[in-house]
Amino acid sequence: MSTSRNYQTQGVILKQNKLGEFDKIVTFYTPEFGKLRAVAKGACRPKSKLGGNVEPLTHSLMLLAKGRNLDIVTQSQTINGFLALKSDLWRMACGLYILELIDSFTVEGGDNRPLFDLLIDILNQLSEPDSNETVLRYFELNLLNHLGYRPQLRRCVSCDSPLKPVVNFFSPSKGGLLCPNCNSEENCNYEQIEATSIKSAFPISVRALKVLRLWQSCDYSTAKRVRINPELSLELERVLHEYIRYILQRELKSLAWLQELKREIAVI
Ligand SMILES: [Zn+2]
Numbered sequence: 268m269s270t271s272r273n274y275q276t277q278g279v280i281l282k283q284n285k286l287g288e289f290d291k292i293v294t295f296y297t298p299e300f301g302k303l304r305a306v307a308k309g310a311c312r313p314k315s316k317l318g319g320n321v322e323p324l325t326h327s328l329m330l331l332a333k334g335r336n337l338d339i340v341t342q343s344q345t346i347n348g349f350l351a352l353k354s355d356l357w358r359m360a361c362g363l364y365i366l367e368l369i370d371s372f373t374v375e376g377g378d379n380r381p382l383f384d385l386l387i388d389i390l391n392q393l394s395e396p397d398s399n400e401t402v403l404r405y406f407e408l409n410l411l412n413h414l415g416y417r418p419q420l421r422r423c424v425s426c427d428s429p430l431k432p433v434v435n436f437f438s439p440s441k442g443g444l445l446c447p448n449c450n451s452e453e454n455c456n457y458e459q460i461e462a463t464s465i466k467s468a469f470p471i472s473v474r475a476l477k478v479l480r481l482w483q484s485c486d487y488s489t490a491k492r493v494r495i496n497p498e499l500s501l502e503l504e505r506v507l508h509e510y511i512r513y514i515l516q517r518e519l520k521s522l523a524w525l526q527e528l529k530r531e532i533a534v535i
Contacts, residue, residue, distance in 0.1 A: 272333050276300060277346060279386055280325045281370045285311065293321045293340060294370060295329075298383040302373045305331055305338040320345045324352055324362045326387065351394040360528050361393055364521040365406055371515055372414050382413040392487055400500055405490045407507045408482050416514055419443025420480050425453070435476065436468035437506050439513035444471065469509070475502045 278295035281302070286292050291310040296302050310317045320327045320343035330342040352362045369386060373379070389406045392398055411417055422429055423446040424438065436450040437443070445453060445468050454467060478499070482490050495503070512518060 273330060273341070274333075275328065275330050276303075277326065277328050278303065279366070279369075279383075279390070280321055280323050280327065281366045282323055283307075283310075283321060291321060292337065295321075295327075296369055296373070296383060296386060297378075298380050299378055300376060301378040302370070302375045303338070304375060305329075305340050306334065307340045307343075310340075317343050319348070323366060324349050324359070324390070326390070347390075349390055349394055351396075352390065357528055357532060358393055358398070360521065360525045361403055362390060364403065364519065364525050365389060365393070367519045367521040368407070368410060368511075371519060372410060379413060382410065385409055385413060388487060392491075400504070401491050401493070401495060402487075404503050404507060405482050405487055407511060408479065411510070412483065416442065416510075417483070418479075418510060420476060420483065423449055425449035430476070432473050434470050434472060437471045437510070438468035439510045441468075442510075444476070469505075471506060472499075472502060474499055475506065478503060479506070 276297045276299055278297040281294045281296055283291045283293045286306060289309050289311045291307045292304055293307050293310075294302065294304050307317045307321045309315050310321055312318075317340060319325070320329075321340065325345055326347040326349070328344045328346055329340050331338045332341050349362065352358045365386070369382070373382075385406065389402055393402050408418075418437075419442060420430075422444075423435075424441045424443040425445055426449050428446060430444055430446060433447065435447065436445045438445050438450075438453070450468050478493055478495070481493065508522070
């Protein structure tokens, strides 16, 4: 980080918390410094020039001054307010889920330019009228790749043999797939130690595995061309959510809202 008292950075606002009557603590994700927190003074005042630029789901350019504890946002300008996301409830819920994922998986100060680029790309893709849940699955899988949790989808994580095109088993605790042989051995071990808290692996279809392998290695414009029926979509969602839940050891708040919204849309 620059040694001068002031520095400039762009960032995507992840969340904000009120600080006292008029100020906010803003958490944002930047290309150079990773996740940062800073104080936006007076951002809660009705005529604040900072206000809208430090709202979640906004890509802003900010000028910051070094503070004793937290730095201070002195000026800001919106680069992209993602208005198409904010004007549609489902897309906004998806956007907030993406932000919560970034916030949950990152610590302050760990820079990760590819993750920042992925975040911007995905928020832009989500703004497109034809976007669907593929955006979320592609983001989840590639977020895991960029943060060192890339699931092993080509070889068995136990015996290292190449996986055959049959039903294999996804093990969240082992970070990848088990072949049918190793999965039955694992199940025997679990029974012996009566470990009720250990989550065993669950089956994954050949189609789901093919899609995940492709999405691990292609860009989004290729990923979105894959046809996904509702059954496959549910399976892909389960695989990624079980794995993410295992890593974070908790549920994300925005995910519960997103799933509730999905059920309501399905009823309509
Ligand atoms: Zn094996």
